[in-house]
Amino acid sequence: GAGVSQSPRYKVAKRGQDVALRCDPISGHVSLFWYQQALGQGPEFLTYFQNEAQLDKSGLPSDRFFAERPEGSVSTLKIQRTQQEDSAVYLCASSLVGRSSGNTIYFGEGSWLTVV
C-alpha cells in the first residue's frame, strides 16, 4: 500500500502476556518512529530507527519494551509481560530521509492494545 501499515489494528492481551506489533513503513523511507498514545493524550515518543540502526530509544518506558528493524524496512515493537498501564494506541511513523527534523513524518493508523 501507499501508506504506513500497522498490524494488528486491535489486540487484547491478558496481563503477563507478550505482544508483538508490526509496522510496514512507506517503501524507501529511511526513518521509522514508534509512539505511544494513551487515551486522551498526545503521542509520546518511544524510539527511532534510521535504516536498521536504532539511534534513539530514550522513550521506551521499561526494559519490557523492545523494538527492532533488522533489515531496515519492517519494524516490530515487542512488549513483554504486559501490564494494564501498557494499554494504549501504538503509532508507527516513517519519513523519507534521515537526519533532518523538518521532514514530513507519515503516521500509520495505529495498533490499539488493551491489556485485561
Add this chain to the structure above:
Amino acid sequence: AQSVTQLDSQVPVFEEAPVELRCNYSSSVSVYLFWYVQYPNQGLQLLLKYLSGSTLVKGINGFEAEFNKSQTSFHLRKPSVHISDTAEYFCAVSVYSSASKIIFGSGTRLSIRP
C-alpha cells in the same frame, strides 16, 4: 527540554464560524513547529508546518497558523469551519538538531455544531 502546551482540551464551535486553537511551546533552542489532525480511528495527518521564513503558514483544508517567536506561540486558525473538521488537533515541535523526536501537545478536540 522542549514542551508543548495546548490550553484548550475541547473547543466547541458552530458550523461556518471561525476557530482558533491555541498552542504554546517552550524551548531553549530553535524548533520546527507542526500541527497534526487525527480523525476518529485514524492516524495522524500533517496539517501544516513551520520551518523558517514567513511566519504565516498555510496548510491543507483551509487551515493556517502563525509563528510568534516572542510569545512562543503557534496558534491554528480557520475562518469558517465545517462539520468535517471535527477531529483532534495536535500541536508539535521538533528540535533543529534532533532527527528523532517530535514532541506533541495533549491535543484539542474540535467539535462542530450544526
